[in-house]
Amino acid sequence: MRPLFGAALGLTLLAGLAGGGPVRAQDGPPCEVPAYLLTTDSTLSRVADAIRNARPLNVLVVGSRSSTIASSEASAYPAKLQEALKERLPSIPVNLSVEIQGGKTAEDTAGGLVKLVEAKNPTLVIWQTGTVDAMRSVDPDDFRGAVDEAVVALQKSGTDVVMVNLQYSPRTETMISARPYLDNMRVVAQQHDVPLFDRFAIMRHWNEAGDFDLFSNVHGTDMAKKVHACLGRALAKFVLDAARLAPAQQN
Amino acid sequence: MTSIADPIAGTPLGEAKASHAKTDAAAVSAPAITLPVTGERELRLDLFRGMALWLIFVDHLPTNILTWFTIRNYGFSDATEIFIFISGYTAAFVYGRAMLEAGFVVATARIMRRVWQIYVAHVFLFTIFLAEISYVATRFENPLYSEEMGIMDFLKQPDVTIIQALLLRFRPVNMDVLPLYIVLMLFLPLILWLMKWRADVALGLSVLLYALTWHFDWYLTAYPSGFWIFNPFCWQLLFVFGAWCALGGAARLSRLLESRITLWICAAYLVFAFFVTLTWHLPQLSFLMPKRLEQWMYPITKTDLDVLRFAHFLALAALTVRFLPRDWSGLKSRWLRPLILCGQHSLEIFCLGVFLAFAGHFVLAELSGGALLHALVSVLGILIMWGVAWVISWYKHSADKGASRAKAGVGNADMAGGSV
Numbered sequence: 001m002r003p004l005f006g007a008a009l010g011l012t013l014l015a016g017l018a019g020g021g022p023v024r025a026q027d028g029p030p031c032e033v034p035a036y037l038l039t040t041d042s043t044l045s046r047v048a049d050a051i052r053n054a055r056p057l058n059v060l061v062v063g064s065r066s067s068t069i070a071s072s073e074a075s076a077y078p079a080k081l082q083e084a085l086k087e088r089l090p091s092i093p094v095n096l097s098v099e100i101q102g103g104k105t106a107e108d109t110a111g112g113l114v115k116l117v118e119a120k121n122p123t124l125v126i127w128q129t130g131t132v133d134a135m136r137s138v139d140p141d142d143f144r145g146a147v148d149e150a151v152v153a154l155q156k157s158g159t160d161v162v163m164v165n166l167q168y169s170p171r172t173e174t175m176i177s178a179r180p181y182l183d184n185m186r187v188v189a190q191q192h193d194v195p196l197f198d199r200f201a202i203m204r205h206w207n208e209a210g211d212f213d214l215f216s217n218v219h220g221t222d223m224a225k226k227v228h229a230c231l232g233r234a235l236a237k238f239v240l241d242a243a244r245l246a247p248a249q250q251n
Numbered sequence: 252m253t254s255i256a257d258p259i260a261g262t263p264l265g266e267a268k269a270s271h272a273k274t275d276a277a278a279v280s281a282p283a284i285t286l287p288v289t290g291e292r293e294l295r296l297d298l299f300r301g302m303a304l305w306l307i308f309v310d311h312l313p314t315n316i317l318t319w320f321t322i323r324n325y326g327f328s329d330a331t332e333i334f335i336f337i338s339g340y341t342a343a344f345v346y347g348r349a350m351l352e353a354g355f356v357v358a359t360a361r362i363m364r365r366v367w368q369i370y371v372a373h374v375f376l377f378t379i380f381l382a383e384i385s386y387v388a389t390r391f392e393n394p395l396y397s398e399e400m401g402i403m404d405f406l407k408q409p410d411v412t413i414i415q416a417l418l419l420r421f422r423p424v425n426m427d428v429l430p431l432y433i434v435l436m437l438f439l440p441l442i443l444w445l446m447k448w449r450a451d452v453a454l455g456l457s458v459l460l461y462a463l464t465w466h467f468d469w470y471l472t473a474y475p476s477g478f479w480i481f482n483p484f485c486w487q488l489l490f491v492f493g494a495w496c497a498l499g500g501a502a503r504l505s506r507l508l509e510s511r512i513t514l515w516i517c518a519a520y521l522v523f524a525f526f527v528t529l530t531w532h533l534p535q536l537s538f539l540m541p542k543r544l545e546q547w548m549y550p551i552t553k554t555d556l557d558v559l560r561f562a563h564f565l566a567l568a569a570l571t572v573r574f575l576p577r578d579w580s581g582l583k584s585r586w587l588r589p590l591i592l593c594g595q596h597s598l599e600i601f602c603l604g605v606f607l608a609f610a611g612h613f614v615l616a617e618l619s620g621g622a623l624l625h626a627l628v629s630v631l632g633i634l635i636m637w638g639v640a641w642v643i644s645w646y647k648h649s650a651d652k653g654a655s656r657a658k659a660g661v662g663n664a665d666m667a668g669g670s671v
Contacts, residue, residue, distance in 0.1 A: 036535050065398035102398075135402050137477030140554070141468070169399045170313055171391060174612050175384065176402055177424045177480070183550045191546065208314075215313075215616050217391055224395035 031211045031230035037202050038238045040195040044160040048243040050123045056093040057085065060120050060159075062109065063128030065102045066167050073098070075225040078126075080232020081239075088240060097122075105133045106143055110150035117157045124239065125154055128164035128199075130181040140180035147188045155192065162239060163189055163196045168203035170215045195242040197235055203227070294582040294591055295575060300337045301594030301640075304604055305633055306330035311425050311608035312632070313615060315625035324532065326524040327551055327563040331428065335486055336564065338432060338597070339493025342439055343446070347498050350443050359440040366436045372602045373429040377416050380423050383609045391616070405475070415474035422473065425605060427480040434483040435490045442491055446498050454500070457491035460484055465555065478554070485556040489564070501572075508569055517566035524563050589637040596643045600636050607632040 050057050061067060061078040068076045082096040097120055101109050106129045117125060127150070133143045147163075154161045165185050166178050182200055189196035207214040212227055306321045307330045323329035342362075350358035388403035405412045405421070415421035419430045445453035463469070464484035471479040496504070507513055527548070530537040551557045581587060593600045611628045618624060 065401075066396075069394060070397055103401075131398055135399070136475060137473065137480075139470070139478050140550075140552075167396070167399065169396050171387070171393070171396060171616055172399045172402055173313060174311075174380075174424055174609060176399060180550075180552075180554070187549050190542075190549075210621075214395070216393070217616070218393045218395075221394045223393065227395055 031206055031226075031234075032209070033202050033230075033234045033237075034205065037198055037205065038234060038241060040238070040242050042189070042193040042195045042242060043244050044124060044162070044195065044239065044242045046123050046158075046160040047239065048245060051089060051092065051243060051245060054092050055123075056095060057089065057124070058120065058122040059085070059094070059096045059124045059126060060116065060122035061096065061098045061126045061128070062113065062116065063098075063100060063126075063164065064104065064132050065100060066131050067098065067128045067164075068100050069221055069224045069228060072221055072225065075221070075228055077228040077231040077235060080229050081126075081235045082232075084233045084236030085239070088236060103132060105136065105138055105146070106130070106150065107138075107146035108132075110146050110153070113150050114153050114157050117154065117159055122159055124160045124162065126162045126164060126197075126235070126239075127151075127154075130166045130178075130185055134166060134176050134178050134181045137177065140184050143181060144184040144188060147185060148191070151188055151192050151194055155194075161192075161194045162235075162242070163194055164235070165196065165198060165200050168200045168207060168214060170207065195238065197238050199231065202231070202234060206230070293577060295571075295577055295579075296337050296341060297591040297594035298582060298587060299333055299571070299594070300341075300597050301590035301592065301600075303330040303333040303337070304593050304597060304600050305590070305636065307334065307428070307601070308604035308608055308632055308636065309629055311605065312611050312629055313625060315622060315629055317626055317629040322567075324528060326521060326528055326567070327557070327560045328567065329553075331481070331553075332489060332556075332560065332564040334428070334597075334601075335431070335435070335489045336493040336568070337594075339435070339490035340497040341493075342436065342490075343443060343494030343497040346439060347443050347446070347494070350440075350447060355440065355444060358443065362436060362439050366433055369429055369433050369436065369598060372598060373419070373426070373433065374417065376426060376429070376602055376605050377423070379606055379609060380426065381413075383613060384423070386613075387616075412474075418474075420472070420474040422480070425608060428601070430479070431481040431483055431486055435487060438487070439494075442494055446494060450495055450498055450500065454491060454495045457488050461488040461556075470554075480554055482555050485554075488556065488561065508572055513569060514573065517569045520562060520566045521570070524559075524566075589640070592640040592644060593636055596640045599643055600640055603636055603639055604632070607635060 047057065049055075059082070061081070063078075067078060073079065076098075078096060078098045082094055085094045085096075099116060101112075109127075109129060113125070113127070129147065130143075151161055151163070163185055165182055169176065169178075178200065185196060188194070203212075203214060206212045206227075211230075212223065214227075216223075218224075306323075309317045310321050310323060310330065312318075318324070321330065342365075346358050346362050349361055384403060385406060388400070388406055391400070412421055419433065422430055442453060442457075445456065461484070464482065469484050470482050471484075473479055492500075527540070530540050548559065551559050553560065582591070611632055614628055615625060
């Protein structure tokens with residue numbers, strides 16, 4: 001709950017009021033995301049470079065199991081992100097690979113991140129983390145240390161970074177304490193100028209606005225697919241906004 | 252007077268009566284510490300402890316309209332600070348008196364009995380939690396949360412989990428206050444003994460421990476990994492400070508509290524905290540926050556009782572004491588009676604609150620209701636807390652009353668009973 005925007009936010013807000021307003025998905029469920037949840041101070045310069053110079057955009061998504069849907073990976077948010085990026089950037093190839101590291105804490109993942117980057121050479125790494133740490137109640141200071149180190153290493157290896165935080169999960173609220181991990185990811189993002197995609201706040205907004213009843217007992221993957229579709233689209237918008245492209249270049 | 256800290260602590264009535272009778276003698280012969288001579292119950296303590304209990308309950312439920320009435324939305328500190336401070340205050344008040352009158356050994360024995368009660372309460376809550384979790388684990392299904400449901404994996408090895416729970420190392424979310432309370436109470440004999448010798452030295456040592464903990468990053472580990480959510484090495488500061496205030500410190504602070512400078516510093520700090528908190532809830536405003544200030548200030552840790560939180564509590568307490576005199580007539584009004592009643596039976600009502608929060612989650616999950624149902628569950632929970640507090644005091648003053656004990660002799664300490 002502590003998004004850190006600077007003066008840019010004021011302008012964005014004004015722009016938001018004057019023009020587009022919140023994003024609405026063209027088809028699929030209504031899942032608007034208020035503009036302030038998709039605004040960031042930080043920029044993705046390498047993504048911007050790639051788009052401006054019409055080079056391929058290589059995205060690597062690293063995450064735990066909440067970055068996929070069991071047995072329908074093609075409906076999970078990474079795949080939806082790729083779809084949306086392709087739609088918005090028809091003139092360049094958008095490649096996306098996903099590394100799901102189930103049950104690994106930030107510290108476990110951090111070690112292998114740079115190797116992954118060397119192997120895949122992405123323009124942008126989207127790192128979803130925090131859930132496993134929260135479930136194991138890893139010391140938040142250790143968690144912050146691990147995320148911090150990993151982000152620095154990623155930046156050094158010459159890639160843009162976007163962080164994705166935990167899911168909003170009301171049903172397990174009495175069992176998983178998300179707050180310290182959300183706060184610490186926020187702090188690291190701010191210190192290293194990394195855009196943070198606030199999945200938690202966005203999903204909570206949907207729950208409160210009535211787009212999804214995330215409390216409910218659902219059998220089958222239908223709802224998961226819808227939520228991921230919305231997340232993927234929102235993430236695509238977030239990434240392109242953070243690349244700070246002039247509107248003309250997005251077509 | 253035993254009933255101030257331990258409303259139903261099981262202190263036999265005879266004992267309570269005895270200590271009540273000796274009140275004045277003890278106050279006169281106090282060595283390094285002074286106990287208030289008055290036999291009048293400090294209703295402000297009950298009021299604010301009752302309020303803290305309500306707020307803790309509401310904070311443990313999913314966000315709803317009532318959440319906006321909890322103080323954590325308007326500043327750094329929250330109900331936990333109030334609860335721990337008042338617990339320290341009342342515990343020192345009651346057992347400090349016992350230590351002066353009956354000596355170290357007897358006071359320690361009474362404190363240990365209290366520790367045992369809190370421990371049993373904690374284990375009872377854990378049992379309820381296990382029941383809820385097991386139910387959810389077997390019935391709830393949503394592929395969106397398959398990862399988060401992994402939290403139930405501990406059910407697969409109950410042999411380890413339950414033993415760790417009994418050792419206070421495995422604590423589910425929202426069940427961290429009682430273990431903290433147990434540890435603090437375990438050290439209460441030592442704290443009181445030090446205070447009896449030199450109250451200021453005891454407070455000084457407490458501050459030192461707090462500072463050293465911050466410097467060396469001390470903590471207690473938990474199971475399966477991690478640490479205690481409320482670091483006892485840090486939170487002891489509030490508890491000891493409460494004890495120090497109860498044993499004469501508050502009286503010595505009164506000049507400081509009456510000064511206008513204190514008033515303005517507190518007010519300014521509270522306003523500052525309010526605006527900072529506002530930027531968390533309205534991220535649209537956060538561009539107003541200087542980045543350097545944020546980098547210095549965040550994260551404001553609850554685990555280690557951040558200095559900003561402690562200061563926020565102090566400011567709140569200073570203003571409260573200033574603007575709400577102990578003889579304020581409103582304290583006896585029937586509108587505040589439910590709060591006071593809950594505050595007088597804090598252990599039971601605290602446990603009930605944790606249970607109701609579990610139950611509330613459960614109801615909300617099963618009925619998948621909207622905002623109205625959420626608010627309704629909160630209000631209903633508070634009403635239940637009030638009702639049970641009423642029943643407990645009824646038991647105490649009517650059902651359990653021995654024939655030997657005249658109703659008139661109980662005095663003001665028991666005024667809450669039966670008349671709501």
